[in-house]
Amino acid sequence: MTPEDLDFLLTAAGRALLEVADGLDFSRTQVVASTEAVRRVDPQHAAAAIDVVTARTRAAGRIRGADRMVLTDEAVQQATAWPVAALRALRLSSRVVHDVTCSVGAELGELVRTADRVVGSDLDPVRARMATRNVPGALVCVADALAPPSRDAVIVADPARRSGGRRIHDPAQLSPPLPALLEVVGGRDHVIKCAPGLDTSVLDHRGEVEVVSLDGSVREACLWSEGLSGGVGRRATVVRTVGAGEPGPWGPPRLESDGVAVHVEEVTDGDDDDVDAHPEPEAFIVDPDGAVVRAGLVRHWARRHGLRQLDPRIAHLTGPEIPPGYSGFEVLDRCRLDRKELRRVLRARDCGSMEILVRGVDVDPDVLRKSLALKGSRPLALVVTRIDRSAVVFVCGPRRRG
Ligand SMILES: C[S@@+](CC[C@H](N)C(=O)[O-])C[C@H]1O[C@@H](n2cnc3c(N)ncnc32)[C@H](O)[C@@H]1O
Numbered sequence: 571m572t573p574e575d576l577d578f579l580l581t582a583a584g585r586a587l588l589e590v591a592d593g594l595d596f597s598r599t600q601v602v603a604s605t606e607a608v609r610r611v612d613p614q615h616a617a618a619a620i621d622v623v624t625a626r627t628r629a630a631g632r633i634r635g636a637d638r639m640v641l642t643d644e645a646v647q648q649a650t651a652w653p654v655a656a657l658r659a660l661r662l663s664s665r666v667v668h669d670v671t672c673s674v675g676a677e678l679g680e681l682v683r684t685a686d687r688v689v690g691s692d693l694d695p696v697r698a699r700m701a702t703r704n705v706p707g708a709l710v711c712v713a714d715a716l717a718p719p720s721r722d723a724v725i726v727a728d729p730a731r732r733s734g735g736r737r738i739h740d741p742a743q744l745s746p747p748l749p750a751l752l753e754v755v756g757g758r759d760h761v762i763k764c765a766p767g768l769d770t771s772v773l774d775h776r777g778e779v780e781v782v783s784l785d786g787s788v789r790e791a792c793l794w795s796e797g798l799s800g801g802v803g804r805r806a807t808v809v810r811t812v813g814a815g816e817p818g819p820w821g822p823p824r825l826e827s828d829g830v831a832v833h834v835e836e837v838t839d840g841d842d843d844d845v846d847a848h849p850e851p852e853a854f855i856v857d858p859d860g861a862v863v864r865a866g867l868v869r870h871w872a873r874r875h876g877l878r879q880l881d882p883r884i885a886h887l888t889g890p891e892i893p894p895g896y897s898g899f900e901v902l903d904r905c906r907l908d909r910k911e912l913r914r915v916l917r918a919r920d921c922g923s924m925e926i927l928v929r930g931v932d933v934d935p936d937v938l939r940k941s942l943a944l945k946g947s948r949p950l951a952l953v954v955t956r957i958d959r960s961a962v963v964f965v966c967g968p969r970r971r972g
């Protein structure tokens with residue numbers, strides 16, 4: 571979107587055009603007719619108006635209040651999902667905060683709900699203007715995150731991660747580059763959101779690394795400076811959303827808004843990690859949430875839920891029950907990693923389809939599945955793991971919720 575497009579959309583005529591576009595259906599079957607209808611009203615600004623209203627649709631459930639915002643599809647793709655942004659904002663309650671990569675203001679909109687005062691800035695003037703319009707409670711300007719125009723505020727940053735649609739793994743390739751950003755904000759309290767796959771060990775960072783998952787998918791690794799970490803080095807934050815009023819897995823929700831209740835389980839390296847490893851499984855094998863695994867807190871989480879490891883080096887856990895809010899597999903048979911033996915056992919159990927989990931063994935699940943030529947009717951699961959340096963396969967019932 572050009573600055574001129576945005577100028578127009580913020581006028582009364584622009585708002586009227588957005589209203590026309592907002593009432594139309596841009597799904598695949600209707601997109602041609604709807605685009606034509608907007609073009610008939612204003613051919614020059616139709617594309618910008620359609621970008622905004624389709625971005626609003628895409629942002630529904632991801633950004634609170636998106637239906638009233640001016641934003642673009644690209645900005646929505648980069649925005650932090652509101653339950654994650656809101657939880658971060660809760661940790662910054664009553665502080666003065668400066669979001670130095672505020673984009674169109676998704677995260678900024680969460681910060682103004684909790685922080686004492688909020689400043690936002692972005693290098694992109696169009697996005698900064700959108701943020702000004704979208705988050706009236708924040709003071710927004712155009713600025714380089716590497717020269718932030720604030721002095722004492724907590725710095726919040728979310729460097730851009732995608733370039734040409736591809737994920738970036740090298741921190742120096744982010745925009746702004748992470749090593750340079752850390753150098754600039756190192757002396758101040760700061761929170762920097764990173765991609766979960768980023769190699770944070772190469773960074774000059776002391777403080778907490780928080781790995782966050784939302785509804786089972788790992789979303790981010792967030793770097794909290796020492797002053798904000800409360801002495802924690804590693805934290806896994808497992809976030810689950812359910813409908814408001816529905817029972818959650820771990821007692822009362824941390825947050826409730828827009829018909830959604832946000833439930834949270836946290837585990838840190840300050841928790842007890844004293845667990846046994848025993849090669850014989852109990853009734854269930856439990857695969858911990860990805861945030862727990864990536865944060866290196868499998869033993870701490872296992873201890874909390876009364877689980878054991880099958881092998882001290884592998885993240886597969888076992889216990890008499892599946893912890894509430896997580897999933898696992900009932901153990902049926904134990905086999906060697908031998909195709910003939912597996913085929914025989916699976917045929918006897920009438921297996922027709924299966925989920926395959928692999929840890930610690932060099933096996934491609936798709937290749938293994940194909941080689942087993944399943945012909946039965948029951949769904950089952952295979953847990954391929956390593957115990958005492960040998961590959962072991964557990965034939966299990968299908969994934970179950972605890
Ligand atoms: C991933 S987006 C941030 C998304 C934001 N946290 C949200 O939830 O909407 C990254 C933003 O950083 C901005 N950016 C990139 N380099 C910058 C720099 N050197 N200074 C300030 N902003 C920058 C981009 O324009 C983009 O809007």
